[in-house]
Amino acid sequence: MWDVEGVRARLRELAEADPRYRRFGANRHRYRLDPPVPEPEIARFEAAHGFELPSSYRAFITTVGGGGAGPNYGLYRWGSTTWARLQTDLGPDWADHFAVPFPHTERFQPWPELEICARHTPDDESFDPCWFTGSMVLSELGCGGFLRLVVTGEARGQVWSDDLAYDKGLNPGPQFRDWYLDWLAREVSTPGG
Template identity: 40%
Template sequence: MDVRLRRIAAKLAIVPYLPGRSHSFGEDKHRFRLGPPLPEAEVAAFEARYGVRLPREYRDFLTTLGHGGAGPYYGLLPLETWHRSVIGDLPSGHLTRPFPLEPGSRPGPEGCEELGSNPFSGAIPLVHQGCSYASLLVVTGPARGRVVDIDLDRQPPFFTSDTGFLAWYERWLDEIADGLTSAGFSSSLPGGQAALASVLRDSTDSVSRQRAALTLSRHPTLTTQTMDALAEAVRRDGHAMVRLHALGALTAPLRGPALSVLEQALDDPASEVRALAVRQLERRGERWYPRVRRALRDEHGEVREAAIGVLDRCEVLTEADVLPLADDPAAAVRAAVIVALRRLGSGHAEPGARAALDDPDLGVRHCGLGVLARARWLTGGDLAKATADPGLRERAERLARR
């Protein structure tokens, strides 16, 4: 048996019973058990039927360790069900056509539309991740042997960082053993904290730095050296998404000089970083409330919405905070104000929710209708207006029947 297969078999036998391991999303379905290995003749017959040769790592796994079952997300799909799996109807010759992307490439703004009518050709589904997401193994084309994640809602596919099927599968086991959370598995990099911190500091590729920060955010505890590397990325990285994910990974309490990282992030040029910094203030104590209130005047709606949410959850939000934002240009802020006024028991809540039925944004109109219904302020006139609105009609009719 290949040394990697032997190592994977040993890990699969012990990982479920390790103290401190993390829960693998979907493990209740597969219970870390593989189906029996496939006979060589059966695999060869599959290859002959579809005109392909399976990548060696995957082929050896199927014939040596097992077939279907234990694996990331809801577990490995059986080989024989690939053609009626999560991808849907597949044209003849699907597996013989090259997968249209190779590692390092991504479609442009049009996403999967640029890849033609069969954007997932040349690939076998490995696992269903839930909703519209799945992981595929490329069997034909320049990316042969690589694992790629797809969104059936036609978002662009992206390759995992793993060199092949066995590296992908073993990383899943290693991450469970190390206590990493399941969320973010597909976007993560292999390696321990020291290696990931090195990528965060030294890589010239912003995508690799993002993935390093995302992976570190999944670790249950972080070393002082790792925290320092993340803090440095928040302060100095030139890419907004790297700063965002590095800040998100800094979940441990920040004290002393390290607290300056959060203060700097509140003035970051990227609105998404400022919004996250505001949300992180929720756990920092009341001395930060004035700083959160300053964010109510931020130039970007995402930051203003975050500030409303933090002050509301901390139970320090006032009418004076939100009434100036009732006509905010950002729809999400207007919706947050409607909800907040109702929680505050404000006399402006009912007329504000009713006025929202005329808002130009459908989401705000839904919010207003929901507040009116939950507070039992809904009138026949409100229902008539909502029923006349194509975007609200179905919900209004349900409320009327109720």
């Protein structure tokens, strides 16, 4: 599914073309990938929480890299403290929410309030965990925005932008593989050049 050597070669090209890390987010990920995650670790997590990762993402983190270089500020390392902390938007039982289908198939803007779960209260301006079920945080957009991978539901495998902090809603995007390869294919552009 992934051309591992091709991805790594392209990352080397991007690093050579951007030695000062001026491409957005490059100063954080520096075009480096974390080591792949062992397959048994992923299988245990899936079994414990009643869902399966989308195949392109699962193959990526088990063969290419468990995090690191990627769109925006890069991919969070699977299972890291930072990754786990960001999943807690779903509440104290966050890991059990992965098996609950993601409730959206098109753009979602909660204001004015839209009721999508039984506990949702009208005029509640805080984010409700029911908006994010079936998804996990992949990457940071910056300024309170994130990218989420849908792991359960009709939009499974898609990367959605979560820009609720800036009142821009949850917005659908491409499948994980297309999203990552599109980022790799883009030329490096630097300020003023």
